[in-house]
Amino acid sequence: xxxxxxxxxxxxxxxxNGASVAYNLAKLGMKDVxxxxxxxxxxxxxxRCGAGIRxxxxxxxxxxxxxxxxxxxxxxxxxxxxxxxxxxxxxxMVAYQDHEYEQxxxxxxxxxxxxxxxxxVSREEAKEICPGVAVDDAVGFTxxxxxxxxxxxxxxxxxxxxxxxxxxxxxxxxxxxxxxxHNGKAAGVVTTRGEIDAPIVINAAGPYSQFVAKMAGVxxxxxxxxxxxxxxxxxxxxxxxxxLMSFSxxxxxxxxxxxxxxxxxxxxxxxxxxxxxxxWDFLEHMSRVFTKxxxxxxxxxxxRQWSGLYNMTPDRQPIICETDNVKGFFLSCGxxxxxxxxxxxxxxxxxxxxVLGKSDIPIDMLHxxxxxxxxxxxxxxxx
Amino acid sequence: xxxxxxxxxxxxxxxxxxxEVREWIAKGYDTFDELxxxxxxxxxxxxxxxxxxxxxxxxxxxxxxxxxxxDPGTFRPPVKPVKLGVLAKGxxx
Numbered sequence: 001x002x003x004x005x006x007x008x009x010x011x012x013x014x015x016x017n018g019a020s021v022a023y024n025l026a027k028l029g030m031k032d033v034x035x036x037x038x039x040x041x042x043x044x045x046x047x048r049c050g051a052g053i054r055x056x057x058x059x060x061x062x063x064x065x066x067x068x069x070x071x072x073x074x075x076x077x078x079x080x081x082x083x084x085x086x087x088x089x090x091x092x093m094v095a096y097q098d099h100e101y102e103q104x105x106x107x108x109x110x111x112x113x114x115x116x117x118x119x120x121v122s123r124e125e126a127k128e129i130c131p132g133v134a135v136d137d138a139v140g141f142t143x144x145x146x147x148x149x150x151x152x153x154x155x156x157x158x159x160x161x162x163x164x165x166x167x168x169x170x171x172x173x174x175x176x177x178x179x180x181x182h183n184g185k186a187a188g189v190v191t192t193r194g195e196i197d198a199p200i201v202i203n204a205a206g207p208y209s210q211f212v213a214k215m216a217g218v219x220x221x222x223x224x225x226x227x228x229x230x231x232x233x234x235x236x237x238x239x240x241x242x243x244l245m246s247f248s249x250x251x252x253x254x255x256x257x258x259x260x261x262x263x264x265x266x267x268x269x270x271x272x273x274x275x276x277x278x279x280w281d282f283l284e285h286m287s288r289v290f291t292k293x294x295x296x297x298x299x300x301x302x303x304r305q306w307s308g309l310y311n312m313t314p315d316r317q318p319i320i321c322e323t324d325n326v327k328g329f330f331l332s333c334g335x336x337x338x339x340x341x342x343x344x345x346x347x348x349x350x351x352x353x354x355v356l357g358k359s360d361i362p363i364d365m366l367h368x369x370x371x372x373x374x375x376x377x378x379x380x381x382x383x
Numbered sequence: 384x385x386x387x388x389x390x391x392x393x394x395x396x397x398x399x400x401x402x403e404v405r406e407w408i409a410k411g412y413d414t415f416d417e418l419x420x421x422x423x424x425x426x427x428x429x430x431x432x433x434x435x436x437x438x439x440x441x442x443x444x445x446x447x448x449x450x451x452x453x454d455p456g457t458f459r460p461p462v463k464p465v466k467l468g469v470l471a472k473g474x475x476x
Contacts, residue, residue: 298468
């Protein structure tokens with residue numbers, strides 16, 4: 001790939017949010033957008049994620065984002081010209097504690113009021129949705145068939161391919177080592193392969209966003225947590241049809257259309273050391289959770305385990321904004337485990353904000369100044 | 384003569400053909416891990432034992448680089464597939 005030393009906009013990070021904002025900038029008419037990725041596209045948090053897409057949230061903002069994302073994913077393969085592997089098999093939320101079930105019921109009322117028709121379902125109905133599930137110790141369930149999952153690789157590559165057709169350049173194995181700032185304005189990036197001058201620089205560096213922000217002299221309170229995950233060999237469909245998810249149970253499990261079953265949980269201690277190892281403790285713990293929920297899965301083999309980093313903020317909601325002290329330097333980070341599902345919508349919203357000065361879905365409340373002002377947007381429904 | 388090698392199954396676990404591998408290498412997906420993420424090569428029960436070297440050779444050929452410089456990609460645990468029931472029982476080792 002030839003190296004050009006100027007661009008209209010440089011996007012740092014080739015995950016879903018970087019690829020999505022780059023594609024959407026080109027769609028809105030930008031001729032010369034460059035994405036720089038230190039490894040390869042979709043090799044970081046997006047490619048390591050649990051792949052879920054849901055609008056079963058507990059805050060109005062996230063329900064609106066979630067619903068916009070479900071609607072976006074429903075037509076994304078057509079828009080990008082490549083199958084993104086969407087599978088709307090529903091999320092079955094499982095509550096084990098009374099206060100948790102009360103919260104889920106409140107969430108359902110909120111979702112319904114916004115047009116997302118999640119249902120409270122009985123134990124018997126839950127067992128019909130997920131045959132063989134062992135949930136006699138649970139107290140309540142909610143279900144929405146429109147939730148589901150998509151393939152993070154295919155989705156991100158679909159953005160890359162569609163972006164390339166519209167003139168977006170992707171540089172892989174290109175690490176940003178500096179952000180250039182002149183007179184309080186973004187001026188470009190310094191990378192391991194050379195410099196690129198650009199008046200717009202977008203930080204979509206996922207788990208490393210706080211370090212990239214610092215390169216421009218911007219302090220954000222983000223940090224990264226390692227989460228682990230396992231996947232089984234492919235088996236016949238129907239072993240785990242919906243995404244099974246529980247906040248108090250601390251798990252999520254889903255079966256890919258291809259037959260493999262993916263399972264993960266939130267780690268104890270939330271290791272925050274930026275390594276991407278896989279541990280025996282997690283493998284054993286997750287296998288116990290898995291076989292307790294789905295006893296008939298005991299004979300299914302685990303083929304792979306890995307980990308990925310959640311880029312966290314104090315209220316577990318993303319930061320999407322232009323920075324106060326560096327004009328033209330934008331942040332799209334801190335997705336706190338939900339970057340894949342939100343990426344198609346947040347990438348579009350940020351591109352609209354940059355090109356048009358406003359976005360279809362409001363993002364003003366996602367400025368990082370909310371932390372200094374104490375206006376946190378606490379979301380109760382997260383694993 | 385028509386090139387029949389394009390229909391050869393390179394990854395038997397995921398039934399990926401030589402033609403697909405060559406097509407995507409030409410589009411710039413020229414590392415093993417990119418091809419794995421795109422086509423699922425090496426993600427099946429054999430974890431790439433059958434296809435990794437063949438694909439690395441194709442990457443070398445497609446990019447004009449020596450085979451020795453082609454990154455074999457990430458190897459992930461477990462070394463061989465293990466039943467959930469066995470793992471759930473745990474052990475002291």
